[in-house]
Amino acid sequence: MVIDQQHRLHGAFLPADECSAMTDHSTALFRCPHDPLTVLERGWLSANNIVLHGLPGEGAVLVDTGHCNHAGQTLALLHHALQGEPLRRVLNTHLHSDHCGGNATVQATFSSQILVPAGSLAAVIDWDEDRLGYRPTGQRCPRFVAAGALAAGERLTVGTRHWEVLAAPGHDPDALMLFEATDGVLISADALWQNGFGVVFPELDGLDAFDRVAETLALIGRIAPARVIPGHGTPFDDVPAALQRAGRRLSRFVANPALHARHAGKVLLKYHLMEEQQQALDAARSWAETTPLFESTRSRAGFDGPPGEWFQELLAELLAVDALRLDDQQRLHDV
Numbered sequence: 001m002v003i004d005q006q007h008r009l010h011g012a013f014l015p016a017d018e019c020s021a022m023t024d025h026s027t028a029l030f031r032c033p034h035d036p037l038t039v040l041e042r043g044w045l046s047a048n049n050i051v052l053h054g055l056p057g058e059g060a061v062l063v064d065t066g067h068c069n070h071a072g073q074t075l076a077l078l079h080h081a082l083q084g085e086p087l088r089r090v091l092n093t094h095l096h097s098d099h100c101g102g103n104a105t106v107q108a109t110f111s112s113q114i115l116v117p118a119g120s121l122a123a124v125i126d127w128d129e130d131r132l133g134y135r136p137t138g139q140r141c142p143r144f145v146a147a148g149a150l151a152a153g154e155r156l157t158v159g160t161r162h163w164e165v166l167a168a169p170g171h172d173p174d175a176l177m178l179f180e181a182t183d184g185v186l187i188s189a190d191a192l193w194q195n196g197f198g199v200v201f202p203e204l205d206g207l208d209a210f211d212r213v214a215e216t217l218a219l220i221g222r223i224a225p226a227r228v229i230p231g232h233g234t235p236f237d238d239v240p241a242a243l244q245r246a247g248r249r250l251s252r253f254v255a256n257p258a259l260h261a262r263h264a265g266k267v268l269l270k271y272h273l274m275e276e277q278q279q280a281l282d283a284a285r286s287w288a289e290t291t292p293l294f295e296s297t298r299s300r301a302g303f304d305g306p307p308g309e310w311f312q313e314l315l316a317e318l319l320a321v322d323a324l325r326l327d328d329q330q331r332l333h334d335v
């Protein structure tokens with residue numbers, strides 16, 4: 001298993017210098033004993049995991065569980081963050097495989113109840129991999145059991161904190177965010193990163209979703225969080241600047257949807273190699289040619305050539321920027 005080297009724990013409500021620092025091999029772990037929240041910042045491929053600590057006897061709540069490739073590491077990080085506190089519940093912001101891929105392992109280990117976004121509950125109960133997106137994207141996610149749903153407008157109390165559940169359509173139609181108004185902390189998932197936002201997947205299916213992205217960004221602007229904990233990357237405080245960057249990115253995609261489709265094709269290919277870590281070039285090409293959403297990126301990007309050429313063109317761009325590597329035996333490697 002490839003070990004994610006970029007993870008670290010740090011508090012969201014207290015500055016790092018108020019936390020005790022410990023060194024564990026190559027990784028610095030920061031714990032804030034008085035902080036009601038711990039962020040497990042992960043590198044790609046896993047999304048960040050956020051532990052909301054409860055009052056004594058209440059148990060903790062975990063937001064998102066990372067990718068199944070890193071499930072063992074997720075457990076190790078969780079045990080460290082929980083320090084014996086029971087894990088009562090798991091919530092998923094949305095059901096992309098890098099956000100809920102650890103659900104099955106976490107559920108088997110902690111017997112936690114899993115709550116998923118209301119719009120995705122039926123697909124989880126049926127384990128419909130088409131509706132869940134794992135088949136069209138050619139991605140993998142172990143099956144888990146959902147105990148119920150979480151819907152926009154609900155309020156979640158953990159410890160002394162109250163979290164408002166907000167709809168965040170765009171990147172995913174059913175995605176949710178969590179907002180704690182007292183300290184202005186927003187768990188944004190893939191709706192807002194420090195530099196941009198996640199691929200707008202419904203657009204690849206021909207559904208108008210750029211407007212949904214704009215609405216979600218506008219909502220974040222209205223609630224004006226003091227700190228954002230994104231789905232990927234380090235928590236950040238300069239939210240207006242991040243919103244401006246996201247707005248400019250969205251404007252470029254609205255003006256030229258083909259640009260977004262091309263970007264999405266590269267994301268899908270890079271993600272696939274992150275899952276596989278290494279793969280023969282022919283096998284990667286065959287994955288591309290049989291993955292429906294990769295084909296959607298080709299037609300949305302207006303690329304007239306055959307699917308194999310689309311794969312070759314995007315691959316060349318990823319190799320040129322060292323996002324992937326091709327060795328002498330014609331094997332592709334994630335970098």
Ligand SMILES: [Zn+2]
Binds near residue numbers: 099
């Ligand atoms: Zn996502």
